[in-house]
Amino acid sequence: xxRYIFITGGVVSSLGKGLTSAALGALLQAxxxxxxxRKLDPYLxxxxxxxxxxxxxxxxxxxxxAETDLDLGHYERFTGVAARNTDSVSSGRIYTTVLEKERRxxxxxxxxxxxxxxxxxxxxxxxxxxxxxxxxxxxxxxxVGDIEALPFFEAIRQFSQxxxxxxxxxxxxxxxxxxxxxxxxxxxxxxxxxxxLRSIGIAPDVLVxxxxxxxxxxxRAKIGLFCNVRQESVIPAYxxxxxxxxxxxxxxxxLDQAVLDAFQIAPAPKPDLSRWEDVEDRIHNAEGEVKxxxxxxxxxxxxxxxxxxxxxxxxxxxxxxxxxxxxxDAEPFDKEDPAPYLEGFHAILVPGGFGERGTEGKIKAAxxxxxxxxxxxxxxxxxxxxxxxxxxxxxxxxxxxxxEFDHEAGETRFTPVVYxxxxxxxxxxxxxxxxxxxxxxxxxxxxxxxxxxxxxxVADVYGSNTIEERHRHRYEVDTKYREQLEECGLVFSGMSxxxxxxEIVEWKDHPWxxxxxxxxELKSKPFDPAPLFADFVxxxxxxxxxx
Numbered sequence: 001x002x003r004y005i006f007i008t009g010g011v012v013s014s015l016g017k018g019l020t021s022a023a024l025g026a027l028l029q030a031x032x033x034x035x036x037x038r039k040l041d042p043y044l045x046x047x048x049x050x051x052x053x054x055x056x057x058x059x060x061x062x063x064x065x066a067e068t069d070l071d072l073g074h075y076e077r078f079t080g081v082a083a084r085n086t087d088s089v090s091s092g093r094i095y096t097t098v099l100e101k102e103r104r105x106x107x108x109x110x111x112x113x114x115x116x117x118x119x120x121x122x123x124x125x126x127x128x129x130x131x132x133x134x135x136x137x138x139x140x141x142x143x144v145g146d147i148e149a150l151p152f153f154e155a156i157r158q159f160s161q162x163x164x165x166x167x168x169x170x171x172x173x174x175x176x177x178x179x180x181x182x183x184x185x186x187x188x189x190x191x192x193x194x195x196x197l198r199s200i201g202i203a204p205d206v207l208v209x210x211x212x213x214x215x216x217x218x219x220r221a222k223i224g225l226f227c228n229v230r231q232e233s234v235i236p237a238y239x240x241x242x243x244x245x246x247x248x249x250x251x252x253x254x255l256d257q258a259v260l261d262a263f264q265i266a267p268a269p270k271p272d273l274s275r276w277e278d279v280e281d282r283i284h285n286a287e288g289e290v291k292x293x294x295x296x297x298x299x300x301x302x303x304x305x306x307x308x309x310x311x312x313x314x315x316x317x318x319x320x321x322x323x324x325x326x327x328x329d330a331e332p333f334d335k336e337d338p339a340p341y342l343e344g345f346h347a348i349l350v351p352g353g354f355g356e357r358g359t360e361g362k363i364k365a366a367x368x369x370x371x372x373x374x375x376x377x378x379x380x381x382x383x384x385x386x387x388x389x390x391x392x393x394x395x396x397x398x399x400x401x402x403x404e405f406d407h408e409a410g411e412t413r414f415t416p417v418v419y420x421x422x423x424x425x426x427x428x429x430x431x432x433x434x435x436x437x438x439x440x441x442x443x444x445x446x447x448x449x450x451x452x453x454x455x456x457x458v459a460d461v462y463g464s465n466t467i468e469e470r471h472r473h474r475y476e477v478d479t480k481y482r483e484q485l486e487e488c489g490l491v492f493s494g495m496s497x498x499x500x501x502x503e504i505v506e507w508k509d510h511p512w513x514x515x516x517x518x519x520x521e522l523k524s525k526p527f528d529p530a531p532l533f534a535d536f537v538x539x540x541x542x543x544x545x546x547x
Contacts (some may be wrong), residue, residue, distance in 0.1 A: 173237070
């Protein structure tokens, strides 16, 4: 049976529970243990799939097609363990399951209540895959004291009581604010947060304290005394230049040792941290720098493109090159010349998105990259807009566009070179969709295989003619225009195994111009960069040398 580590937060949100959980998972792996990480979110949406990027940031997609919190991306990037549908749950999903059971009569006429029915459902979710790993790390979203999080706190309290003694521990993240006027770190908010946690029956075994200033030993001793935690289990967490410094930083202040001590695991296996030493070396000893523009529509919130940002960092590591990433809002040059915005960059990336806003700017970005011979990577909508640009400006289909934009506007304005995907093959089944279907969970989601053309640029990048990447879209480039576009030089170099769905396009007379319908950023890791991102940065580096 797995040992459980429950990670909670207090004082303020966004302290970095996800990164801390991911770094701890990496450290436990370094000591030879197997791990799995889970996220329990208190919001009532069934999943983040229908939430605005401005509300929630990126939606991270798993191989099995779950739309999840972006923290699962951190878990994968730090541990390399592929997340699953069973690694993310929200209050909405829990309540939906409970109500479905009630409608079926599964509760035999009982009055349905938060305790025991909702908490039992949470506990059942927590223990899925209990026998597969040594450690299960479960992060509870939000902060202690939030009304919506109470069922989760109660569930983990019950869970720890029902398990054998010593099989569950609690780790709590808090903030130590610094008052410049008095020159003091204040521990009282942390004390109150722990008091709130203890009032609902949970006593933390390890405290992780975020601070912008060094925490003196006397303050750690004070926190330990008033929070009933051993001083060596009060772990400082300081701001870092790179998130990939977190495993080494946490190891150096004793986080993994404090956790193993809480489980009374002694002697603890020695860690092999060579992987993270190499990652840090690549971060701090870059041998050049490239400027890459990400032309998107959610650029005001960087978390909307979290995996893309990290995949570019990984691509830089692979080339020992610093990536100077700059966010460029596509909307201003819907009607303006993009040259003043895009000149001086060594490469251009156009990411995914939904809706028509900003898409004319993305089309102009693709045109700029094609005509100026600048490396271009188009992902999902970024690929579709590159195809629209080719259709309009090279193939002569001047009113080319996407059916998505006509559906949004409620009128037909474009020749739909991109159409609403109504059916596709998933494993041994045929999936069918209609335009009027519910929005949540109805896209082409998860990992699908693509067959690459022998001798194509993308086959060379991957070093294979068959790949598997994750998808999240409901609109697709129409193969009806394939022959016309290929005659102009835009090659369909990757297709679904049945040959019906375009996965990749590339300009054959361009040094590096690739559009992909899938999201390669979702599988990229610092120690295993996504091939497309590694080669994209290499191509940018070649341009930088020419300049």
